[in-house]
Amino acid sequence: MADATLQHDSVQHGIRGEFEAPLFGAYSKKVGMWLFLASDSLTFGALLVAFSYNRISNPAWPTPFAKESIINSTIMTACLLSSSLTMVMAVFAAQRGDKLWLRNWLFATMGFGTAFIVLHGMEWSKLIGEGMTPFKNPWVPTVPQFGGTFFTLTGMHMLHVTVGVIYLGVIALRKMFLPILGALWLAGYFLIPASNVFHYGVHALLIGLIVSAVILFLKPKVYDAHDVEVAGLYWHFVDLVWMFIFPLVYLMSTKIV
Amino acid sequence: MHDAATHDDSKGQYFWVWGALLVLTAVEVWLGYKQVFQPVAMLEVLLGLSVIKSALIIAYFMHLKFESAIMRWTLTISVVACFVIMYLFFFPDAGRILRLGVK
Numbered sequence: 001m002a003d004a005t006l007q008h009d010s011v012q013h014g015i016r017g018e019f020e021a022p023l024f025g026a027y028s029k030k031v032g033m034w035l036f037l038a039s040d041s042l043t044f045g046a047l048l049v050a051f052s053y054n055r056i057s058n059p060a061w062p063t064p065f066a067k068e069s070i071i072n073s074t075i076m077t078a079c080l081l082s083s084s085l086t087m088v089m090a091v092f093a094a095q096r097g098d099k100l101w102l103r104n105w106l107f108a109t110m111g112f113g114t115a116f117i118v119l120h121g122m123e124w125s126k127l128i129g130e131g132m133t134p135f136k137n138p139w140v141p142t143v144p145q146f147g148g149t150f151f152t153l154t155g156m157h158m159l160h161v162t163v164g165v166i167y168l169g170v171i172a173l174r175k176m177f178l179p180i181l182g183a184l185w186l187a188g189y190f191l192i193p194a195s196n197v198f199h200y201g202v203h204a205l206l207i208g209l210i211v212s213a214v215i216l217f218l219k220p221k222v223y224d225a226h227d228v229e230v231a232g233l234y235w236h237f238v239d240l241v242w243m244f245i246f247p248l249v250y251l252m253s254t255k256i257v
Numbered sequence: 258m259h260d261a262a263t264h265d266d267s268k269g270q271y272f273w274v275w276g277a278l279l280v281l282t283a284v285e286v287w288l289g290y291k292q293v294f295q296p297v298a299m300l301e302v303l304l305g306l307s308v309i310k311s312a313l314i315i316a317y318f319m320h321l322k323f324e325s326a327i328m329r330w331t332l333t334i335s336v337v338a339c340f341v342i343m344y345l346f347f348f349p350d351a352g353r354i355l356r357l358g359v360k
Binding site: 023024025045046055058067070078081083088102212243246250254 | 296320
């Protein structure tokens with residue numbers, strides 16, 4: 001990309017120095033995504049520190065995660081790790097111009113991401129069903145901050161995974177993804193019972209639909225290998241964050257048998 | 258910027274990284290489920306394993322290993338410095354509360 005910038009400078013303007021080679025030697029979209037991810041990592045860092053602080057300073061921390069929860073969260077972890085591999089394969093397919101396999105790998109990545117969201121949603125519903133809210137938990141009433149820190153940290157991550165799946169859907173299908181997203185939002189809203197938190201949480205898809213439509217209609221383009229690589233950076237980051245949440249939240253709170 | 262040809266030759270390394278990440282996850286699950294260590298020691302061990310896993314993801318899946326040196330070092334130093342500052346401010350305090358027995 002640095003070469004392209006210098007060529008642009010010499011061919012079109014003939015004035016050296018008008019367009020400088022980028023500092024990082026990478027194209028601007030990639031640098032922009034890295035800077036966003038650096039700032040986002042601090043958001044998650046603060047949430048993880050808050051969770052760990054409370055965990056350490058409360059010896060009576062609840063340990064509600066029994067065998068089935070640990071198995072569930074381990075499968076979720078495997079889903080995200082596998083999705084990172086399929087995302088790498090999608091980047092390779094994009095770089096060699098293989099549109100069919102680019103889509104296939106992106107669909108596989110979205111499938112793993114969706115499986116993660118569904119499994120996590122089931123876990124949340126189970127905990128809420130047992131009486132856990134952001135303000136109290138049924139296991140150790142003297143440690144009410146368990147619910148608040150748990151739902152904030154995992155909810156923020158679930159939102160990032162949802163945004164990631166929508167992002168990959170836009171890259172893979174562009175405007176064709178909009179009706180699919182709309183159908184998913186409507187299906188979620190009408191099929192999930194009103195007593196379930198995800199009856200309202202599914203509106204994240206509507207917000208994603210509106211933002212995606214704005215981007216796709218105001219700046220329509222065919223996404224190239226660079227766009228796929230930048231989307232991949234975001235997706236891997238979501239995987240990366242879970243590598244800290246999983247041990248801190250689940251493995252540090254396994255039920256003592 | 259890296260190009261496709263450089264990486265197509267070494268696609269297998271990503272499968273090795275994926276396998277290593279799955280194995281490290283299995284170790285974490287075993288340590289956590291068997292509760293091998295006390296909470297503070299467990300937190301340190303699990304965080305250590307998570308740092309190894311995240312380094313593998315950043316270096317290989319996010320391709321930072323193949324970026325220019327200035328990009329690698331600027332990003333790594335700035336983010337790590339922020340985390341060290343957070344750690345130095347908060348974790349000793351959490352331990353202090355524990356020792357003081359604040360309810």
